[in-house]
Amino acid sequence: MTHRGLLIGCGFFAGNHMNGWADAEGAEIVAVCDLDESKAQAMADRFGIGRVFTDAEQALGEMRPDFVDVATTVPSHRKLVELAFAHGAATICQKPFAETLTDARAMVQAGEDAGKPLFVHENFRWELPLIALRDALAEGAIGDPAFARISFRHRYDVYAGQPYLAEVEQFALMDVGLHLFDVVRFLFGDSADLHCRTQSMKPGIAGEDMFLATLRQKSGAVVSVDCSFYSVEVPDPFPQTMIRVEGPEGTLDLTAGYTLNLHKDGKLDSRSVEPGVPVWGEKPWHAVQDSVAAFERHVVRVLDGKEDPQPSGAHNLATLAMALAAYRSAETGETIVLDAFAEQAR
Ligand SMILES: NC(=O)c1ccc[n+]([C@@H]2O[C@H](COP(=O)([O-])OP(=O)(O)OC[C@H]3O[C@@H](n4cnc5c(N)ncnc54)[C@H](O)[C@@H]3O)[C@@H](O)[C@H]2O)c1
Known part of the structure; x- marks a missing residue:
């Protein structure tokens, strides 16, 4: 089964996410979203993605993705993660997870309420x-x-x-x-x-x-x-x-x-x-790029019910x-x- 994903945030680092997803068997990004339409469109053109949104809620409502990859900066994380869980999607949140423990705990709670996994994109591990x-x-x-x-x-x-x-x-x-x-x-x-x-x-x-x-x-x-x-x-x-x-x-x-x-x-x-340099990667970023791809393959295994999130939102609180x-x-x-x-x- 292929898990359908929505990428939210098409900025500096998101290209690595998209390259990793393109390599990950069992997952496919079906839509991208950014407040800045030109960035979302550029990402869609680069990776051949059919649907482009500037509003996350609209994207979630129309696409009903299995998972959401939040690649925005921290001020938007809580709102986007809660929205994703409200739409029943497993959710990945880039680091920093949150600016406060209150926000971080609210996101963990939202995942528990939805019964869906919450990952923090901690790729160094x-x-x-x-x-x-x-x-x-x-x-x-x-x-x-x-x-x-x-x-x-x-x-x-x-x-x-x-x-x-x-x-x-x-x-x-x-x-x-x-x-x-x-x-x-x-x-x-x-x-x-x-x-x-x-x-x-x-x-x-x-x-x-x-x-x-x-x-x-x-x-x-x-x-x-x-x-x-x-x-x-x-x-x-x-x-x-x-x-x-x-x-x-x-x-x-x-x-x-x-x-x-x-x-x-x-x-x-x-x-x-x-690590090797991914075909889409370059030095000196290769160790980071390889780790993003490895993390995303892990996400697929979690979505398949084979592993637990490393690290989960709950783990990342500490x-x-x-x-x-x-x-x-x-x-x-x-x-x-x-x-x-x-x-x-x-
Ligand atoms: N894990 C790593 O190794 C690594 C490396 C670099 C950056 N990061 C993290 O990735 C995150 C993004 O970093 P970046 O440098 O790509 O930032 P960026 O500012 O280049 O991109 C973020 C994008 O998110 C969009 N955005 C913001 N709020 C949004 C919303 N509500 N809906 C839709 N789009 C929205 C912005 O328009 C922007 O295009 C940061 O939290 C950063 O710390 C992680």
């Missing part, structure tokens, strides 16, 4: 290098992780494709930060508490473009997460996530150029975990709480206990 690292940890390569450093630093001009990033007051933590916090949970489970410092370095932007967070995991492990959009390095490593994990029996590190190293028993084993708690920590200088923070935010 679908990147092949991160899956290889997770598998090595799960196989016990280094024993139980005690320390990890997760780092995403670059000076790629993200503002060229996404000019709104220069204008948002909450930038790095709500953009790549959310991905990195999801990676923490993917690799090491839930965090107990968090401390964070932020910096705004690039002249003229409204939000923070650097942060350093330190986390204590419920497992007892200590994790640092750092991110910068204003770091000079040649060649620029964007959009790679560098990760070092230390355990009692060894160290795993994911280094520039997608090499996964295992330091153990006096030996260094290195292997390439670089990830969003981490980013919001990081802002609180940066403002107050305090270490934030995450369960209590999420409880207070009710």
Whole structure:
């Protein structure tokens, strides 16, 4: 059976969604929607889509899709996700899931009321290098992780494709930060508490473009997460996530150029975990593009009843709480206990 999908939001990143759907067996995008008709039409022309809408409610009413892929920016997410569920569609929401936990919880509730799955488009956990690292940890390569450093630093001009990033007051933590916090949970489970410092370095932007967070995991492990959009390095490593994990029996590190190293028993084993470049993709975006396609194949398996959403909206509540708690920590200088923070935010 082919699941019929509606894409809402035909901006900068949505082309990757559409390319991924075109490759995904078992799903077909049957209509696209954008407030800006010229963007919707351009996307329809590029991918041979028959129906174009500028109003999401009209699109849902006429098309009755099995699933909706929301690829808009965060201010529209709650309204669109609730609309999609009101029309009985399984729903995918791009990150950031929401600006507040109240909005995020309302979307989770709407999915439960509709009895349909809600996914958050957290594609980093679908990147092949991160899956290889997770598998090595799960196989016990280094024993139980005690320390990890997760780092995403670059000076790629993200503002060229996404000019709104220069204008948002909450930038790095709500953009790549959310991905990195999801990676923490993917690799090491839930965090107990968090401390964070932020910096705004690039002249003229409204939000923070650097942060350093330190986390204590419920497992007892200590994790640092750092991110910068204003770091000079040649060649620029964007959009790679560098990760070092230390355990009692060894160290795993994911280094520039997608090499996964295992330091153990006096030996260094290195292997390439670089994803291929999709036929429609290009470097340096290929790891991201490959992960979008992998995530969408997973969505089809969920719609077929074979898997549970990774991650679901309900799972993503705690990830969003981490980013919001990081802002609180940066403002107050305090270490934030995450369960209590999420409880207070009710
Ligand atoms: N997962 C990733 O790796 C990744 C990468 C880039 C962007 N993103 C996320 O994807 C989302 C979109 O980012 P972008 O850079 O493509 O944004 P964008 O501004 O280029 O595109 C968003 C589009 O949504 C449309 N839109 C807004 N509200 C709408 C509504 N109510 N109905 C129909 N259309 C509406 C806008 O007109 C615009 O064309 C953001 O939340 C961003 O954080 C994720």
